[in-house]
Amino acid sequence: MNEINNQRLIDWSLDLLGGRIGGRGRNVITAENAFIEEISIDNRTGYVTISYGVLGDFNVINMEIVRLVVSRDTIIRDQFGNPMSIRELREGMRVDAVFSAAMTRSIPPQARAYRITVINDNMQSSFTEGAVLEVDLANGFLYTGNPFDIMSQTRFVVTDSTTIRDRRGRRIRLRNLRPGNFVRVEHANFMTASIPPQTTAFDIQVLR
Numbered sequence: 001m002n003e004i005n006n007q008r009l010i011d012w013s014l015d016l017l018g019g020r021i022g023g024r025g026r027n028v029i030t031a032e033n034a035f036i037e038e039i040s041i042d043n044r045t046g047y048v049t050i051s052y053g054v055l056g057d058f059n060v061i062n063m064e065i066v067r068l069v070v071s072r073d074t075i076i077r078d079q080f081g082n083p084m085s086i087r088e089l090r091e092g093m094r095v096d097a098v099f100s101a102a103m104t105r106s107i108p109p110q111a112r113a114y115r116i117t118v119i120n121d122n123m124q125s126s127f128t129e130g131a132v133l134e135v136d137l138a139n140g141f142l143y144t145g146n147p148f149d150i151m152s153q154t155r156f157v158v159t160d161s162t163t164i165r166d167r168r169g170r171r172i173r174l175r176n177l178r179p180g181n182f183v184r185v186e187h188a189n190f191m192t193a194s195i196p197p198q199t200t201a202f203d204i205q206v207l208r
Contacts, residue, residue, distance in 0.1 A: 028114065031097045037065065037192050039089055039157075040139075046070035046086040048116065049108060050097055051193075067106075068099050068113035075115045084118065090200050091157065092190025094120040125186050125202055128154060132181040135174060142174065142201065144183065153196035156185055156204075164204045172206075182208045 034052035041047070048068045056062045070076070076084040089095075096117045103109035130144035133153065145153030158164075158174050166172050177183070184205045191197035 027101055028098055029101050029111070031064075031066075031099070033119065034095050034097055036089060036091050036093045036095060037194075038091060038198065039086065041086065044072075046074075047110075048086065048089060048097075048113065050095065052097075065108040066099065066103065067108050067110045068097060068116070069110055070113050070116070074113045076117075077115075078118045079120070087160065089116070089118070090188060091192060091198060092188050092200070093118055126189050127184055127186055129182070129184045129207070130154070132177055132179050132183055134179060135177050137175055140174065142177065142183075142185075142204065143196070144185065145196070150196060154185075154191070155194075155196050155198045156187060156201035157198060158201050158204070162201045162204065164206075166206045167208065177204075177206070181206050 031050060031052035034050040036048060037051050038049040039047070046069075048070055049065065050068060051063055051065045054062050054064045068074075070086050074086075076086065076089070078084050096115075096119055097113060098115040100112040100114070103111045128144065130152075131146075132142065132144055133147055134141075134143040136143070140158045142156040142158055143153060144156070147153075164172050164174060164177070166176070184207055185201050186203040186205075188200045188202070191199045
């Protein structure tokens with residue numbers, strides 16, 4: 001996780017030299033080259049948590065985290081200007097975000113999102129094999145790893161696009177998975193800096 005954060009600070013330092021860094025206007029904040037950390041949807045309201053660099057004293061770049069409230073009025077575009085929905089966003093994408101300077105005092109703070117523009121969605125995949133620890137149906141999470149070693153665990157976000165198959169290759173649902181199942185998960189290369197780290201699952205195959 002420290003390596004991830006260090007790499008982000010390096011990226012944001014390069015952005016500073018290139019003039020791409022978070023800035024504040026009178027009523028809005030613009031976060032450029034931000035990372036999507038987490039995405040959730042509650043009824044008709046979506047939430048996109050991002051981290052981004054802010055230039056502080058002595059040219060030190062500080063990491064800021066904000067939870068963007070995405071409504072029907074929020075404009076979401078890909079790097080080509082095409083409309084997107086919040087369900088097409090993925091953890092690990094880099095985005096430019098424009099949001100309200102009025103924030104809640106929660107941790108992380110929440111702010112109304114005006115515009116989110118994807119600038120890099122190179123979501124190449126990797127594979128992880130492990131035992132299922134927990135199936136969180138309410139939030140759409142699948143946990144794998146060693147129950148006695150939290151550093152070995154991973155939380156996979158299971159979306160409507162995630163395919164799940166049993167040992168015979170038949171399509172099943174998340175609720176059909178059980179703790180103890182051994183699975184192979186195809187997932188995004190990027191993982192959040194949380195404990196356990198989180199990433200999006202593309203395909204889940206039960207091996208035994």
